Amino acid sequence: MSTERIKFYQTGTFTAGNRLLDEGTRTVQSRMDRTNSLNSGHRACQGCGEALGARYAIDAAVRASHKQLIAVNATGCLEVFSSPYPESSWQIPWMHSLFGNAPAVASGVAAALRAKGRDTVKVIAQGGDGATVDIGFGCLSGMFERNDDVLYVCYDNEAYMNTGIQRSGATPPFAQTNTTPVVSEHPGNPLGAGKNVPRIALAHGIPYVATASVADLHDLERKVTKAIGICGARYIHIQVPCPLGWGADPAHTMKIARLAVESGLFPLFEAEWGTVIQSSSIRRKVPVERYLELQNRFAHLFGPPPDTDAIAGIQAIADHNIALYGLLR
């Protein structure tokens, strides 16, 4: 069968475009040998950032492991939309056990592979932010601390979306959710709440920690590929916009993800053994309003009257990230 080579490049952005990259570093979105490990036909919403992130992360991992990959999934949107009995979108061995135990289940898979002498098979555990930063956090920390041979991927859409948009430990300040409603003097999620799990992962001193975004799928694939090549506990935290939960246009998923990166709110970095070794610089810094105004969960900040203090608070977080990771170069 003959194939036609298509060159993709984006317009209206500062991205270089594939045509300017050499063959080896090009992002190829579709080709004959793509595994489609998370196959089409699943029930994710239109514009779902998690489905996109998972598809790219898992396909990259399958490629990097030479199709020697087992995936463990926490309960959540990804699990529910991909595996309603008797259907499954998964083309790889895949297991779901509980909401809070995916890291431990994956540790068990890795231990069994070692005991059985099948060490060449790689293990991925994946879950949303609720499964990762809240209910499964003990298991995650234990897996890190033991340096079990597992790559954990968190798809962070910043709230419990599967149960209908409730606040999680990864929900950003001022965001409206169904449990942080806009009804009081201090509407939305309180400023100062929440935890930064990539930095907590880093503090465990594990071999590899990275953040990634669906805004830069090439970078995401590169990080997953690199992580698959490393032994021990590895963590990749991917921001995945949720049109439903964020009150955003499904067509804006990529745009919003890109603005999160370009504003400094979601810094992209890599760390090895507890030290940050690389970060993706911001080419054109945008004010956080550009990111916030596209999402209904922040609509209350824009008034009337606008909550300038809250917006300044969020801008301060972005500026802190920019300084911390040296994102403006």
Next chain:
Amino acid sequence: MTVQIEGSQAVAETVALCRPDVVAAYPISPQTHIVERLARKAAKGEIGRCQFLNVESEFAALSVLIGASATGARTYTATSSQGLLFMAEAVYNAAGLGLPIVMTVANRAIGAPINIWNDHSDSMALRDAGWIQLFAEDNQEAADLHIQAFRLAEELSCPVMVCMDGYVLTHAYEPLDLPNASQVDRYLPPYSPVQVLDVTAPVSIGAMVGPEAFMEVKYLSHHQHLRALELIPELTGVFEQHFHRRSGGLCTPYRVEDADIVVIALGSVIGTIKDAVDELRHEGVAVGCVKIGCYRPFPKQQLRALLEGVTRVIVVEKDLAVGMGGIVSADVQLALKGPVHTVIAGLGGRSISKASLKQMIQAARGERLADPHFLDLNWNVIDQERSPRRDTRRAGPMAEQVLRAVNAIGVKLI
């Protein structure tokens, strides 16, 4: 080979002979000696390539085994009390996924008030989670049951809990006949599951099942579970051929021929009950006892057959369904379709003496047994604590009050 050995050490040695691939554990008294010995043996390479994982909680311990078992590994853990409750969600999950995990429960009370001593509250709390529950009478049986448990679990694709009384058995030294590796290998074939996480034959395990099929899935697991009632007698028979002793079984009678009264119990208290039975028989009382060795699935028919013609049944149980009474006795009552006496005994490690058991049996004969009857309850303390309570509204824990009333050590600290 007969050796003088602690119950926990014997269990660890026997589990090691079953060649587990993955052991994950979190320490809790009185389970610790079992996993300590396994950790040492695994580290010395005495269990092949066995991976021993020191995890951060009981929930993680069982979750690790869920992943490992689904990948085709033979898996084992041990826990107790609060630990079993902490892993409860995974206990149900392992059964629902049909994973043949074997777990020792060193039976211990559940707090509050915190109490590390023996009763059966922990196993009973999870009796309906889909695990087969075997109860050991003594340490020989505790060790032997583990060999049977792996075979049973793997033949039925169902997890098995081996319950042994904390301290009473786990920390007791007894002369035991420990098997050797070749004996165990002949009885227990290698684990070869039909469906595992395998890159050459990908499957999705743990899918969401909706109302259209959930009942059928549950019925089938119930059906599978009940098969243990046929398989257990068969496996104990084969076990006897290989090891030349009887161990395990659904329920075991002792002197029930022509008995008017039969005492039913689980676990190590059966030893004391047998002594009481012997003495009362000597005094001319027609009494016997039955040990329930397999509590889930519950051997209804077998029990009914054993107790045919018995006029009075007493269930002595180390647990309490608060607000209800007995747990085991409710099941026995259902099996016999007739009245039984419920005796709550030995909670939180309260010792169960032969004298008290004999008194209890005599009281039952004279229709003087309360329902439920609490064995050796200190009524002075109860009355002292109860009378002011009637008049005053008072919230909060009552443990300190009771300690003061019984003049326990705690009172000196207050």
